[in-house]
Amino acid sequence: xxxxxxxxxxxxPDHVKPPVSVVIPVLNEERHLxxxxxxxxxxxxxxxxxxxxxxxxxRTEAIAQExxxxxxxxxxxxxxxxxxxxxxxxxxxxxxxxxxxxVDAHGELAPGYIDKAVEILQRTGxxxxxxxxxxxxxTPFEEAVAVAYTxxxxxxxxxxxxxxxPEGPAETVFxxxxxxxxxxxxxxxxxxxxxxxxxxxxxxxxxxxETVWFSPELEVTYRPxxxxxxLAKQFFKTGQWRREVMRRNPxxxxxxxxxxxxxxxxxxxGSLCGLTGAFVGPRWMRWGLVAPAGYLAGxxxxxxxxxxxxxxxxRARLPLVLTVMHLAWGAGAIVGLPADxxxxxxxxxxx
Numbered sequence: 001x002x003x004x005x006x007x008x009x010x011x012x013p014d015h016v017k018p019p020v021s022v023v024i025p026v027l028n029e030e031r032h033l034x035x036x037x038x039x040x041x042x043x044x045x046x047x048x049x050x051x052x053x054x055x056x057x058x059r060t061e062a063i064a065q066e067x068x069x070x071x072x073x074x075x076x077x078x079x080x081x082x083x084x085x086x087x088x089x090x091x092x093x094x095x096x097x098x099x100x101x102x103v104d105a106h107g108e109l110a111p112g113y114i115d116k117a118v119e120i121l122q123r124t125g126x127x128x129x130x131x132x133x134x135x136x137x138x139t140p141f142e143e144a145v146a147v148a149y150t151x152x153x154x155x156x157x158x159x160x161x162x163x164x165x166p167e168g169p170a171e172t173v174f175x176x177x178x179x180x181x182x183x184x185x186x187x188x189x190x191x192x193x194x195x196x197x198x199x200x201x202x203x204x205x206x207x208x209x210e211t212v213w214f215s216p217e218l219e220v221t222y223r224p225x226x227x228x229x230x231l232a233k234q235f236f237k238t239g240q241w242r243r244e245v246m247r248r249n250p251x252x253x254x255x256x257x258x259x260x261x262x263x264x265x266x267x268x269x270g271s272l273c274g275l276t277g278a279f280v281g282p283r284w285m286r287w288g289l290v291a292p293a294g295y296l297a298g299x300x301x302x303x304x305x306x307x308x309x310x311x312x313x314x315r316a317r318l319p320l321v322l323t324v325m326h327l328a329w330g331a332g333a334i335v336g337l338p339a340d341x342x343x344x345x346x347x348x349x350x351x
Contacts, residue, residue: 019046020114020177022103023131025079025087026064027054029105032223033063039221040106041071045115046103049074050091054082083131085189085197092188094182100178107175108221110134119242120215125208128202130173131218138223144317145224145231147310148325153302155325166200170214172202174222182210195241203249231321232328259329267292267327299323 024038026033040049048226051064052163054291068074075093079087098123101114104180113131121128135146147155161288176198188206202212225231237261246253271290303318310318 001243001338006145018049018099018118019097020101021092021180022047022049022101022114022119023088023091023095024049024051024103025054025091026055026105027079027082027084027087028053028058028060029060030056030060030063032106033035034067036103036105036108037067037074041073042111043109043114044112045118047073047114048092048096051076052091052094053077053081054079054087060277069253069319070109070217081191081192083194085191085193088189088197089191092183096240098180098185100180102175102178103220103327104222106223110219110221111217113220114284116215117218120168120213120218121177121179124211124213126179126213127205128176128178129213130170130176131215131216131220133174133222135222135224139226139323140311140313141317141321142224142226143230143311143314143323144321146222147314147318148321149222149224149312151306153299153306154322165214165216167207167215167217168213170212172199173204173212173214174198175204175220176212177329182208193241193244195238196245199242199252200245200248202219203245203252213340215220221275228324232324235325235328236332236335240335240337242329243333243336247301251343259335260326262330263295264327264330264334267295295325299326 024036024040027298029036037051040047049071051068051074053061053064064076075094077090079090088102099118101110101117117129117131120126133149135149137143137146182205183201186201186203186208190200193200205212225234242257246257265308270288273281273285273288274292275289277283278289299322300319303315303322306315306318
């Protein structure tokens with residue numbers, strides 16, 4: 001049963017908006033930090049903003065300090081480890097209010113996001129509410145990544161990626177607006193999970209009897225990776241950590257998460273058989289090439305047949321983007337974590 005809404009998050013008789021603490025993990029975000037913070041401060045809601053800044057290699061630290069000097073609502077706290085879950089836990093510990101709003105330094109809140117999220121939090125009694133991850137790019141490649149993010153063939157149809165997803169309880173949501181008491185009850189973010197920490201937190205909230213609530217009325221602009229290398233690295237690491245979450249919680253495995261590694265194995269095995277049959281093995285082994293050829297044909301057909309308005313230069317990049325996302329994620333899930341990270345991740349989860 002969902003626990004009652006914390007008193008501080010309940011509507012007050014005079015309809016005064018409850019203040020919120022916005023927590024933002026920051027690392028090497030010189031390009032997007034100022035715009036992200038500007039979008040937060042533009043919200044018509046009482047707030048404080050906590051920037052947990054890791055050891056960046058660009059001007060991120062200087063930009064964060066400049067922003068704090070310009071607005072007393074902003075506080076900068078150091079995050080020596082540079083990891084996202086540590087940043088979030090440090091920012092939450094430094095915050096004051098009973099409603100926690102998680103924002104990424106490369107994301108931008110839609111107008112009225114916090115007002116609406118708080119209203120939904122109060123109305124539903126949920127522990128966490130979140131909405132659409134509205135991926136938007138500025139180059140043809142980034143726009144192709146954004147299209148892939150918001151299509152069922154790209155990321156398998158998670159509700160927070162699809163604008164037509166209905167409002168209601170969900171397994172997980174993008175970022176989130178939380179009741180502090182619910183976060184405290186489950187121990188906050190697990191610092192041993194360098195990726196997938198949001199999914200893990202929402203899983204623990206649901207296991208504790210809380211509700212995670214999705215609403216398409218909430219929207220956060222997400223800026224996708226700009227190069228093939230950066231996209232492949234992102235999805236490879238995500239696959240590694242998603243495997244760790246499934247190792248810890250086998251009941252979270254689903255066809256959506258198992259499809260990419262299965263595709264990688266089928267393509268690798270088919271390619272090996274096909275090449276072997278072409279040179280030294282039985283001719284029937286050449287049929288193995290059907291697997292990689294079939295996959296590429298399917299991705300290309302899906303890209304061409306996607307029913308939405310897409311610029312030709314963006315659509316032309318979609319097969320490459322989808323292939324990188326699927327195969328990098330699948331390869332990461334197959335390889336898993338390096339030994340040192342496995343040892344750290346093997347520690348009992350917090351909460």
